[in-house]
Amino acid sequence: xxxxxxxxxxxxxxxxxxxxxxxxxxxxxxxxxxxxxxxxxxxxxxxxxxxxxxxxxxxxxxxxxxxxxxxxxxxxxxxxxxxxxxxxxxxxxxxxxxxxxxxxxxxxxxxxxxxxxxxxxxxxxxxxxxxxxxxxxxxxxxxxxxxxxxxxxxxxxxxxxxxxxxxxxxxxxxxxxxxxxxxxxxxxxxxxxxxxxxxxxxxxxxxxxxxxxxxxxxxxxxxxxxxxxxxxxxxxxxxxxxxxxxxxxxxxxxxxx
Ligand code: ADE
Numbered sequence: 001x002x003x004x005x006x007x008x009x010x011x012x013x014x015x016x017x018x019x020x021x022x023x024x025x026x027x028x029x030x031x032x033x034x035x036x037x038x039x040x041x042x043x044x045x046x047x048x049x050x051x052x053x054x055x056x057x058x059x060x061x062x063x064x065x066x067x068x069x070x071x072x073x074x075x076x077x078x079x080x081x082x083x084x085x086x087x088x089x090x091x092x093x094x095x096x097x098x099x100x101x102x103x104x105x106x107x108x109x110x111x112x113x114x115x116x117x118x119x120x121x122x123x124x125x126x127x128x129x130x131x132x133x134x135x136x137x138x139x140x141x142x143x144x145x146x147x148x149x150x151x152x153x154x155x156x157x158x159x160x161x162x163x164x165x166x167x168x169x170x171x172x173x174x175x176x177x178x179x180x181x182x183x184x185x186x187x188x189x190x191x192x193x194x195x196x197x198x199x200x201x202x203x204x205x206x207x208x209x210x211x212x213x214x215x216x217x218x219x220x221x222x223x224x225x226x227x228x229x230x231x232x233x234x235x236x237x238x239x240x241x242x243x244x245x246x247x248x249x250x251x252x253x254x255x256x257x
Contacts, residue, residue: 001075002037002044004240006233007067007185008082010055011226012047015233016040024070028111029063031070040237046074050181059159059180065111068188077244078133078195080237081186082229084222085154085179086162086206086213088172093202094221097141097228098152098177099134100198101127105183106171108158112184114191121255123190130195132246137199140236146228152176154200156183162215168208178206193249199232201225 006012018036036047048067051057071079085098092098115121141148155171157163159180163171171178177200189196203221204213 002046003075003077003242004043004080004237005046005048005071005076005078006080006082007048007050008229009051009084009222009226010049011223011229012049012082012233014226015230016045016047018047022074024073026066026069026073028065028069031066032057032062035070035074040233043237045237046071046076060110062181064185064188065114068185068192068194072192072194076194078130078240079189079197080133080233081182081196081198083179083181083198083200084203084218084225085177085200086204087176087202088155088168088178088206088208089176092149092152092176093147094204095225096147096149096202097232098149098200098202099138099141100154100177100182100200101129101134101151102153103128103182103186104153104155104175106155106157107183110184112187114188120257121191122257123187123255124251125187125190128186128190128196130197130246130248132241132244133195133197136239137197137232137236140239141232144228144231144235146232149176152200154179154182154198156180162213163207165207168206171206172208177202190248190251193252195244195246195248199229201229
C-alpha cells in the first residue's frame with residue numbers, strides 16, 4: 001500500500017494515472033473524495049483532491065479529519081500538501097514556490113484534533129514540517145530552476161473571504177504567505193505520527209499591495225503554477241527516503257498526559 005499521500009488540487013492528476021479508487025469510511029465521516037491510488041515515477045502514492053473531485057468543497061467545509069484518517073488507514077506515513085497562497089512580501093512573487101517552515105493559525109471554527117477526550121494529548125508543534133521531505137522538495141524545486149523560498153511562515157485564515165487591508169497589513173508583519181487550508185490538515189497528520197510537507201505556489205500579492213485579491217485571477221495563476229507542481233512531484237517523490245529517519249513520529253512519545 002502507498003506510504004506517500006498527496007492532498008492537493010486537480011492539477012495533480014496530470015502526474016499520475018489513478019489505477020484504483022478507494023471509498024474510505026472514517027469515524028469522522030466522508031473524506032473529500034474516494035482516495036485514488038497510482039504511481040509517480042514508479043512510487044506508489046495515494047491522492048486526495050482536498051476540495052472534492054468537482055471542486056465543490058470550500059476551505060472551511062473540508063473534512064480535514066476524515067481526509068487525514070483515510071490516508072492513515074491506507075498506510076500513508078508521509079503527506080505532501082499542495083496549496084495555493086497569497087504573498088505578504090514583495091520578494092515572494094506570484095509564480096514562486098515556498099517550502100513552508102512555520103505556520104500561524106488564524107482559523108476560527110474547524111475540527112482541530114482527534115483527541116477530544118477521554119484521552120488527553122498535547123502535541124509539540126514547534127517544528128511542524130518534515131525536515132527530510134522539506135530538503136527533498138527545496139532541492140528539487142531549485143534544481144528545476146524555479147524561484148524557490150526555503151522558508152516561509154504561512155498564516156492560515158478561516159475564509160472563504162479574503163482579508164481586509166488592515167488584516168493583511170497585520171499578517172504581513174509576521175508571516176510571508178497566506179492561505180486557507182494548511183490548518184488543521186498538518187496538525188491532524190502530526191497527531192497520527194505522519195510526516196507533512198507543504199509545497200505552496202504563490203498566486204497573488206494579498207491586498208496589502210494595493211489591489212484587492214481577485215478569486216478568478218487566483219485560479220488563473222494556479223493553473224499556470226500547476227505545471228511546476230507536476231514537475232516538482234515527478235522529480236521529488238522518487239527522492240523521498242523510503243525509511244523515515246526524520247523523527248516526525250517521535251512527537252507521539254511525549255504527547256499523552
Ligand atoms: N489563496 C490564494 N491567495 C490567497 C490570499 N490572498 N488569501 C488567502 N488565501 C489565498
